[in-house]
Structures are given as structure tokens and as C-alpha cells.
Amino acid sequence: MKMKKYTASTMALAMKKVEQDLGDDAIIVSSKVVYSKDFLGMFKKKSIEVIAGKEPVRKTTSVSIPAIDDSPKDAVLPNEHSEKINKELADLKSLVKTIQRQSVSYQYPDEYEEIIQRLEQQELNPELITAVGDELFQVKKNGNEKLAKEDYKELAKEELIKLLQGLPFGGLSYNKKYINVLGPTGVGKTTTIAKMAALAVLQKKKKIGFITTDTYRIAAIEQLKVYANLLQSPVEIVYSKEDYEQALVKFDSLDIVFIDTAGRNYREAKYINDLRELIDIGDNMENYLVLSLTAKEQDMTEIIDQFTEIPIEKFIFTKMDETISIGSMINLMVKYKKGLAYYTNGQEVPEDIEEATAENIVELLIQGD
Structure with a gap:
């Protein structure tokens, strides 16, 4: 070259x-x-x-390098040689793309370089940053030389919303009775359930109950009992499959039942299997996976990969107030084609929870608080 x-x-x-x-x-x-x-x-x-x-x-000569899929019988070079050359070309192109991504903030004009840097600081996936930057570049290239920085910021928001197009957003549908809330230990799952339950009681006037399978932590059970008493709602502690089935019978007359599953290291498949054996994942159940924005994206990815056998409706991201970068939230939504129900930004119940939309997530990414 x-x-x-x-x-x-x-x-x-x-x-x-x-x-x-x-x-x-x-x-x-x-x-x-x-x-x-x-x-x-x-x-x-x-x-x-x-x-x-x-x-x-390349000009054709007596020696030709055929394509791998349809190489002619009279090709001078053996297939293994052409495969080697094609692999080297693919590696070269991959290297060039890597170099381009590493210097993504230098590839665009001053008018929106600040926006690109903001997306990098938010740890948005380089491929998504490139998609936004290329769109802005095309706008400028097509003769829009007089656009201001704020105009480019709005265009960046529009492009990010397009990337999220088709993903489900918003909280509980209230069409299904059982709300199964899953997630690893330490993500604030019990507090998040309390916030969701409070909204169901205060805003939707629903009769609710709680089932907890988190028998490993006494503090979690006591915490859930406190919230249940405040909402004047019953709680059932489940130790076995039989306990779970009896709890369903007791709560037959309720509108909504929130299931607080045990927080475990769900990077290990055995804990997923234990969960499936205890709880019937049926048609009348919505499943939400709770993840903390303070966790490493790679760790969250490993956890999500373990839940492929459970139909997760949407993500819930917690602890937004404890981090300065939220790009991983969008990265995971795009990667797994999963929407977002809520994000939480504090410990207050029920105040510190927000129902998610594509618009408010992108606004937080671009503008911050």
C-alpha cells in the first residue's frame, strides 16, 4: 500500500x-x-x-490469485497460499481499524470534537462513537458549514437514539402478575424492588406482595420486611420449591407479586440452575436483570451471558449517582438488544428511581446531570 x-x-x-x-x-x-x-x-x-x-x-498476469470461494481449477497458486494472503489482508484491515478507533477524537472537526471526547469519557463503545462521528461528518460534508456546536450536539443525540431504536423502554407493564427481579450480590436489588413496589402501590393502587428467596442474608430479609410493613403488604420467605408453590397459592388474590431472588455470583452457571429449579419461569412473569453501573463492563457481560436461558425483559441499572460514566449502559443494551426499564440514582424510596426512555438516557450521556 x-x-x-x-x-x-x-x-x-x-x-x-x-x-x-x-x-x-x-x-x-x-x-x-x-x-x-x-x-x-x-x-x-x-x-x-x-x-x-x-x-x-492489481493488473492481471499469467499468475492470478483467485478468490477463496470460487477459485478456478487452473489457478497457479495453491489454495493454502491464497488463504494465507487473504488472512494477511484481513489482519491488516483490522489493524488499520484499530488505529483509527484509538485516535477517534482526532478524526473530526473542532465543531464536534468536544462531543466525541464526551462520548469517550463516558466509555461508550468505540464503534458506536465512530457511528455518531461519521454521521456528523457527513452532515458537515454535505454543506452544513454554519452549524453551531449545539446543533451538532442535537444531531449526536438523534443518532444515538437511532442506535437504540427498536429496543423496549419503560417500567412495569402491569400486564403480568409476577415480577422476577434477578441480579448479582451488591447491586441494590432489594432496595430497587422496594422502589418499584412503592410506585405500584402509590401510583397504580395495586395490591402487592413479596416473595424472597434470599435466605442467605438475614439482613436482606429484614430489610424487605421493613419495606413490606410500610406498604402494608405481605411477605413470604421461600426456602424450597414447595415453599414457593405455597406462597403462590397464598398470594392468589393479589395484583402484583415481587420476587426478590438471592444475590449470588451469577458468573457461575450452577447458581442459574439453582434459580431455575426453584422458580417457575412462566408466561405470567416479567424478568428483570439488575446491574450496577459501578461494575466493570466485562464483569457485567459475563453475568448477562449466564442468563441466556431466562427470558430477560429489560435491564435495570443501579448506582448511577456513584459513577461519572454511563456508556456501558448503552453498550450492553445495543450488544444484547435488551431495553431498559429503570435506572436508580440514590437510596431514597421511592424517589431515587427513574423510568427509562431512549431520550432521557441519551440526554444523560451527552449532557450529564
Whole structure:
């Protein structure tokens, strides 16, 4: 691949030079901000330096490298050679994409560089950042030179909402009786259930009850009993399958039953199996997975992967008030094609819980509090 360096005052002008010189299929290898100096050695002018290249068009000769899927019988090079070459080309393209993602904030003009940096700080997936940045670049490229930073911010919000399009948002449907709340230990699951239950009683005037399978922590049971007393609602503690079935019979006349499952290390499959043996995951049940925004995204991913056999309706993210980055929330929703019911931002019951929409999540991502 032949490489060439281009310098311009803005990224848009640099890209225009690349396009004019190398065409639409040029590959950007790297880009960075550089400064020219005056004769006194002082920094004088900021500019953008881009290194781009283009794979040369191969002329056909007596030796041809066939495509892997339909290589002709008279090909000079064996299949294993062509496979090796194709693999090397794929690795090269992957490396170029990695370089581009590492310098994503330098690939776009000043008008929305601040927005890109904000998304990076929020730890949004680089691929999603690139999708937003490319959309903004196309808007500018199409002649919208006079747009202000606020205009680009609104366009970024619109693009992020598009990325979430089709995912379910919002709280309880109130169409199903049993609300099964799942999640690892330490995410604030019991408090979150109390907030959801309080909304059901105070706003929807529903008759509710609680079932807890969290018999490993006495404090959790006592905490749930306190909330139940405040809401004047019954609680059943379940130790076995028989206890669970008896609790369902006792709560037959109630509108909504909240099930507080045991908080365990759900990266281990055996705990998922124990859960499935204890609770019947039926058609009249909504399942919500509670995750903490203070956890590492990789850890949350491992937990979600363990719940593939349980039909999770939506996520609930907690502890938003304890972190400065919420990009993982959107990353996981897009990756697993799961929506969002609620997010919580404090310990107060029932105040510190918000019903989620795509608009308010994107607003928090772009604007912050």
C-alpha cells in the first residue's frame, strides 16, 4: 500500500484532499493535531496531519490469485497460499481499524470534537462513537458549514437514539402478575424492588406482595420486611420449591407479586440452575436483570451471558449517582438488544428511581446531570 501525508487546517479539508487525490476507497491510517512554528520557535498555528493510503489495482498476469470461494481449477497458486494472503489482508484491515478507533477524537472537526471526547469519557463503545462521528461528518460534508456546536450536539443525540431504536423502554407493564427481579450480590436489588413496589402501590393502587428467596442474608430479609410493613403488604420467605408453590397459592388474590431472588455470583452457571429449579419461569412473569453501573463492563457481560436461558425483559441499572460514566449502559443494551426499564440514582424510596426512555438516557450521556 502506498502511503501519503496530507496537512490542512481542519479534518474536513484534509479528508477532502485525500478524497480528491486517492478517491472514496482511500484508507485513513492515522491522524493527529500538529503545530507549525515561527522563526522564534514559538507555536503558531494548529493543523491536522493525515496519513492515508490506497491499495493499488492489481493488473492481471499469467499468475492470478483467485478468490477463496470460487477459485478456478487452473489457478497457479495453491489454495493454502491464497488463504494465507487473504488472512494477511484481513489482519491488516483490522489493524488499520484499530488505529483509527484509538485516535477517534482526532478524526473530526473542532465543531464536534468536544462531543466525541464526551462520548469517550463516558466509555461508550468505540464503534458506536465512530457511528455518531461519521454521521456528523457527513452532515458537515454535505454543506452544513454554519452549524453551531449545539446543533451538532442535537444531531449526536438523534443518532444515538437511532442506535437504540427498536429496543423496549419503560417500567412495569402491569400486564403480568409476577415480577422476577434477578441480579448479582451488591447491586441494590432489594432496595430497587422496594422502589418499584412503592410506585405500584402509590401510583397504580395495586395490591402487592413479596416473595424472597434470599435466605442467605438475614439482613436482606429484614430489610424487605421493613419495606413490606410500610406498604402494608405481605411477605413470604421461600426456602424450597414447595415453599414457593405455597406462597403462590397464598398470594392468589393479589395484583402484583415481587420476587426478590438471592444475590449470588451469577458468573457461575450452577447458581442459574439453582434459580431455575426453584422458580417457575412462566408466561405470567416479567424478568428483570439488575446491574450496577459501578461494575466493570466485562464483569457485567459475563453475568448477562449466564442468563441466556431466562427470558430477560429489560435491564435495570443501579448506582448511577456513584459513577461519572454511563456508556456501558448503552453498550450492553445495543450488544444484547435488551431495553431498559429503570435506572436508580440514590437510596431514597421511592424517589431515587427513574423510568427509562431512549431520550432521557441519551440526554444523560451527552449532557450529564
